[in-house]
Structure formats: structure tokens, C-alpha cells
Amino acid sequence: MKKIAVIDDEVQITSMIEKFLKRDGDYSVTVYNNPVSALSGLDKDTDVVLLDIMMPQMNGLDVLHKLRSTHPNTNVIMMTAYSTLDKVLEAHRQGAEDYIMKPFSSMSIITDKIKSLKK
């Protein structure tokens, strides 16, 4: 069972993704609506983090930067509601594996992306 963490300040989004992944059945899901608590609470063996870019407490890019040193084996998929890809490209340079644009073209894009990860 893959361990997934969803970090997004929007409760509706984290709960929706959680519901969807649990529905699929093959995932254990932890959600964080505050990136600071995510950084302190995130399990070391988390397989995939779905990380929002724009959050009020802490920018997703900064979270990514910290995660790269604290959780080197965790894959990070960025989520963005930004209309352009520049933040995503920046995240890619900092080591994010993939990205998903909001709104999702379909919910299954989340599982597709998770399944296609290399590690």
C-alpha cells in the first residue's frame, strides 16, 4: 500500500483527494492543511507527496526545498492553480518529479501520475 500525503491549505481539496484515493483502495492517505505541520509530521517512508504551490503559511517551493533534504526518498508531485508553468518549472529544477494543473482534467490524473513515478 502506497503512503501518500496531501499538503494543501484548502480543506475541500485535501478531503476530496483523500476520498478519491481511498476509494481506489490501494493508498494510505494523510492530509495536511498547514505546510509547517506537514514538515514536522511527515513520515519518513512517505512514498508520494502531493504538494500545492500557493499556500499562505509557506510557499510550496520552500516546502519542496526542505523536503528534498529531510525526505530524499519521497516523490513530490506539485499541484498548481497558477495559470502559467513558471512555478512548476522552478519546482522541477528543485527536484519535483511531476506536476498536476488545477483544476484536474479528471480525478484519475492523480492516480495516473502516482503510478507513473519512477521510484
Add this chain to the structure above:
Amino acid sequence: MIIILFLLILLILYLLYKLNSKDRIIQGLQNNISTFNQFCDSLSVPFFVKDIDGKYIKCNKTFLGLVKKSKKDILHTTNEEQETLYMLHNDMDMELLTKDSVTYKEIFAIKSQKSKVYEFYKSAIRVDGKYMGYVCIMIDVTEHEKNENKLQWTVHQESEKSKEIVKQHEEEKLANVKFTAIGQLAAGITHEINTPLTYIKGNIEMIKMDLEDLPQSVTTKEQILEDFKDVQSGVERISTIVESMREMSQHKKVELKRTNIYSTLITSLIMAYNRSKQICKIYINDEEFTLDSEKSRYEFFADVEEQRVEQAWIIIINNALDELKKKPNYDDRKLNIDVSQNKSDIKIRFKDNAGGISKDIIEDLFEPFVSAKPEGGMGVGLSIAKKILDAQSATIEAYNENNGAVFEITIKSS
């Protein structure tokens, strides 16, 4: 007697001498007048003399040629008496009563002839302080005037032009400010709408899944599913509109930087890799792309906005992947990217073998809301790619070749 005779002879000799010298004087005077007349006629500029009553009392051949009159017609007449001659400068002539000379420019017109501009130099003739008339020389300054007018016109035009340029700059500045403001607003709105849209859209999808899971025995199931279609299509429509605001929200104009186009392609391929690896192999300059592909293996430099260009490649690559996905077998799908350079241009070709672009949409491919995706693609991707490339002064064209689509981009190299 002899003395008287001698005195008589002397007297006769004296009278003869006197008679001779008067002839000589007259002769001399006549010679002088003739020389003066010759001198006047040889003047290449019009010349005339008028008496106190304004009557012509002398003029030269050039003047007669100019006014198309004979000496007989013009001498001892005034301008008022010359029906075809318009040279009524009486105000200026009056000034000569008190002044020694006047100079002025005036248009000189003769009936049925092109008018010319002359400069009139008039000098008063005074005998014992009494005004007797004046001498006038006319100089044709038409060409000079034309040139001067031309010069003034050129100066005027140049100054108008520079005024126009300044105005344009001001307008551009204002437009930039407006555009930046609109861009920021659009970026803000897009982001804000996208967030609730994400969970509305996602939840609708999940409700639909739940509905589909309901047993057929629920009598209202079909009706609810039917009603749901409209809800879903409405949300899709909103998504498309928000998506189309993307390029507008590109509010910051990033400076063009000398960039290796090959390396931007590799970055974009890495970004698209998670998707592409499930769809097909991608070849760049005949080598299969992998995550280990070296970014600086080739160098093709151009002045571009690096990240925006990468976005354009991602759109084009994803577009090709969408088409390739329609083919059933992985091994039958292929995307080739070729980068080449001639003297001043870099050419990038994305060629797939997905069957080519449909004739119905090939003309308007780069217009927003044109899509070949049956499941309802946004139809804004390629229009955004084109806008991005336009901003780099690059051109993009799409055509079909050997059962596939080609997207060909030309960028000026640096």
C-alpha cells in the same frame, strides 16, 4: 581790311568748331544711351523704370519677354491700363516717396501662365531731392521658395513624426501599464477561480462515479445521470474560459536571454516524461530521449524567454501525446523532434505519426477553443503556444507529412 578778313576767317573757324563739338556731344550722348540700352537688354533679369505717375518709361527685353508685351505696348502705360498684367504693388511704390529703396517678395502672375515668385528691388530716382520715379529689378525666386517650402515642409513633417513617436511611446507605456494591471488581475482571478473549480469539478466527477455505482433498481438513477451531464458540461465550460485567461495572466514581461534551445527542449521533455513514457518513445535529433539525456549535447542559441519557451514545447509535446494515445499500440507511436540551424534561423520540428491533423481544424489550429479531442480538450493549448512563440518573434506552422502532424518553429538564432 586784311585784319577784318582774318577776324572773319577766325570767326568762321570758331563757328565751325563749335558746330562740330555740339555734334560730337550729341553723338556722344546718343552713343551713351545706346550703350545703356544695350546694357539694360543684356541684363538677364527683368528691369524697368517708372515715372512719378507710375508709367513705364524704360524696360529691358527680359521684362518684355516676361510680360509678353512689346515695348510699344508697355511704355507710357500704367499697370492699371495693362489688362493682362497683375502687378499692382502701389502700396510698396508709395513707400518710395519717403524711402530710398524697398525690397519685397511677391507672386507675379500673368493671365494663363504659371505664376512665379519674384523678389522686387526698387530704388527711388530723385533729382535735386524731388522724387521722379523708380528703377526696379526683379529676381525670380520661385525655385528657392519651393526649396524653402520643401525644407519647411520636411522640417514640419520630421517634427510631426517625432511628435508621433513620442505619442506612440506614451501610448505603449500606457498600454503596458494597462496590460500589466489586466495581467495581474487575470492571474489573481484565474488562481482564485481555479481553486474552488478544482473541488467542484472533482466532486462532480466522484458523485457521478457514486451514481453509476448505484444499483439499476434505483428508479431515478438514469434521470439524475442525465441531469448531471449539464452540470458537468457547465463546469467544463467555466474551466475552458479560465484556461483561456492563462496567457493574459502572463503579466511580467521577462527579458529575452541568450538560451540554448536544445536544452529548453530537454527540460520540457523531462517535464512531460511521466506522461510520455507510457505513450511512446521520443527521439530528439535521432537519439532516444531518456532522463539522462544531456542538456548541452547540442547548442542552438537564440534570444528568448526561457521558461515561456519551455511552456510552449510542453504544450506542443502534450498535444502530440494526446494524438498518439489514440493509436492502440505503444510500438506504433513515435514522436521525433529535430533541431537544426541554417545561417540565421533555428528550426525545430515536432513530427508525430498519429495520422495527421484533421482538415476541419488545420486552418484554425492556433485559434483558441479549437480542439480535436473528443473527450473535450480545452482547445486553448496551441493558441497559447503560438502566443508565446509570437512574443519571441518566432513563427509556428502546422502541416501533415507521411501520416503524421508536423509543428515547425523557426526562431532567429543569436
